[in-house]
Amino acid sequence: MSERLGPPLDEPVFDELAIIGIGLIGSSLARAIRRQNAARRIVVADASEEALGRAEALGLGDAFTTDLAEGVRNADCVILCAPVGANAAIGRAIAPALKLGAIVSDVGSVKADVIAALQPVLPDHARLVPAHPVAGTEQSGPDAGFATLFVNRWSILTPPEGADAAAVAQVRRLWEAIGANVEVMEAAHHDLVLAITSHVPHLIAYNIVGTAADLEDVTRSEVMKFSAGGFRDFTRIAASDPTMWRDVFLHNKDAVLEMLGRFSEDLTALQRMIRRGDGDGLFALFTRTRGIRLGIVAQGQETAAPDFGRRVPDDGKAGR
Ligand SMILES: NC(=O)C1=CN([C@@H]2O[C@H](COP(=O)(O)OP(=O)(O)OC[C@H]3O[C@@H](n4cnc5c(N)ncnc54)[C@H](O)[C@@H]3O)[C@@H](O)[C@H]2O)C=CC1
């Protein structure tokens, strides 16, 4: 699977694009958009002076500000890249300053709640097109981003009912310009799918690493010493940003609880198989799950090893 970006666009998708929140995803977007000539000018806004300082040092934009309203004043498209719990406050801060017909998008891992938070606070003339790139790593901050993060990854758009078709097309073009495959989905459906494919797996990782950490000291040191294979993979996921993931669980509560209920039932069935010595049952399940993995690899979405954290050698640099 190629991780290279295609040739840059002859004509940018947007004249001015504002990124609010220049962490892992915001900085990856800035690098990719710059490299692909997908916007003429990038304005970077962030609540954190420290993050902005790093973004400026890395050359991730053309202008940098902690004043969110100032940051969006001339933007044709504003992309919210902060933890999802911050979106309502950011929406309120930028609403009065938005240019007529500005597109407001985001990258949040949760969609229905984000729409519910943003729609009431944005002016009627703003065109909301939420998005979720299903690509990332356990790291955060502007130094962790890289331009090829979205190559051959899905970006899911969840336009609310009545969304402006031209705005949806422009956001699609932006993601395609930086290598992503785009799918359009209803927000509630997105939240259910992502609850089982991403949110519950993260919860399981946080839980298993927490359980190991709670063991007696002597056992715990052995857990660390012998943490190979499965547990080691869980520790990577469990190192993911606490603020971001707290917000995901608080804002996708219903879908996560629904999927967690099903998961618990299946876990109980597995427990019973082990207690009863039901080797055939265990073997049948493990064979079925192996088939699912092989199907994912065959579709080219995954290499044999987990690859969310992969980088190509020149990716630490800014896009110019
Ligand atoms: N980390 C990942 O792998 C992925 C994350 N996402 C989504 O992307 C969003 C950002 O995640 P990351 O880039 O990982 O986070 P991050 O922690 O690396 O960066 C977040 C940035 O937002 C800024 N910020 C926080 N509150 C703010 C506010 N009120 N106003 C302005 N700036 C504010 C922070 O200072 C920080 O620079 C989240 O909504 C997350 O759900 C989506 C796909 C993958």
Ligand SMILES: O=C(O)C(=O)Cc1ccc(O)cc1
């Ligand atoms: O690092 C990993 O394994 C991830 O799962 C990255 C990730 C985190 C959150 C998302 O909404 C999408 C992708």
